[in-house]
Amino acid sequence: MTAGATLEPLDPVRYMSNRSSGKMGYALARAARMRGAKVTLVSGPTALKPPRDVALSRVKTAEEMRRTVLADCGLYDVIIKAAAVLDWRPKETSEHKIKKGRGVQTLELVENPDILAELGCMQGNSRCLLVGFAAETQDLIANAKEKLKKKNLDLIVVNDVSREDTGFEADTNAVKIVYRDGHMEDLPLMPKQEVADQLLDRIKTLWEKSS
Numbered sequence: 001m002t003a004g005a006t007l008e009p010l011d012p013v014r015y016m017s018n019r020s021s022g023k024m025g026y027a028l029a030r031a032a033r034m035r036g037a038k039v040t041l042v043s044g045p046t047a048l049k050p051p052r053d054v055a056l057s058r059v060k061t062a063e064e065m066r067r068t069v070l071a072d073c074g075l076y077d078v079i080i081k082a083a084a085v086l087d088w089r090p091k092e093t094s095e096h097k098i099k100k101g102r103g104v105q106t107l108e109l110v111e112n113p114d115i116l117a118e119l120g121c122m123q124g125n126s127r128c129l130l131v132g133f134a135a136e137t138q139d140l141i142a143n144a145k146e147k148l149k150k151k152n153l154d155l156i157v158v159n160d161v162s163r164e165d166t167g168f169e170a171d172t173n174a175v176k177i178v179y180r181d182g183h184m185e186d187l188p189l190m191p192k193q194e195v196a197d198q199l200l201d202r203i204k205t206l207w208e209k210s211s
């Protein structure tokens with residue numbers, strides 16, 4: 001399970017990140033553990049209390065998350081990538097604090113690796129189930145379908161992050177689920193912990209079908 005935002009340092013005092021709180025990923029980790037699964041949680045920085053009896057790896061940057069996830073990815077039956085990974089990082093990180101007074105700075109960015117797409121490429125004959133999340137603000141289904149195909153996923157969970165009750169910091173979510181075979185489901189608004197349970201029910205069914 002991956003959860004939370006990644007961050008990319010600009011200098012020793014500043015960083016780029018996003019608004020992901022990690023609540024959905026932590027709820028999934030907790031729900032999976034309560035069902036008896038052996039759970040590894042790879043988490044970006046968050047103030048959330050980690051679920052009990054979960055192997056927790058704390059990471060900061062996208063590259064650290066990539067290394068941690070890829071190191072053991074062959075061991076997992078299911079990989080759920082709920083983390084909101086930063087798509088870019090600064091081309092250079094300053095060793096010392098960048099001082100003002102030198103005019104407005106322009107930040108040059110380079111693209112981060114897409115961890116989920118890499119996992120998707122490695123699927124081959126693997127029986128590992130690959131689940132992605134899509135954080136969208138418009139054209140939810142079309143964007144999710146494109147991500148599912150491009151990243152070779154079994155299932156993608158879409159949420160509208162522009163809404164207050166389904167966004168990053170909310171305790172509730174209303175997700176749509178898109179499956180590889182094209183069929184879709186619309187779950188109503190509910191607490192994230194309940195969303196996690198509903199998702200695990202679907203993932204379990206898929207897992208049983210595929211094994």
Ligand code: CTP
Pocket residue numbers: 062081082083084085086087112113114115116117131132133134135136147
């Ligand atoms: N993801 C990833 N590595 C990245 C970016 C995203 O592993 N560098 C994963 C996320 O964990 C999520 C899925 O890909 O499961 C979709 O992430 P999202 O941020 O919705 O979309 P992007 O692929 O980054 O595309 P865009 O930002 O253009 O919507």
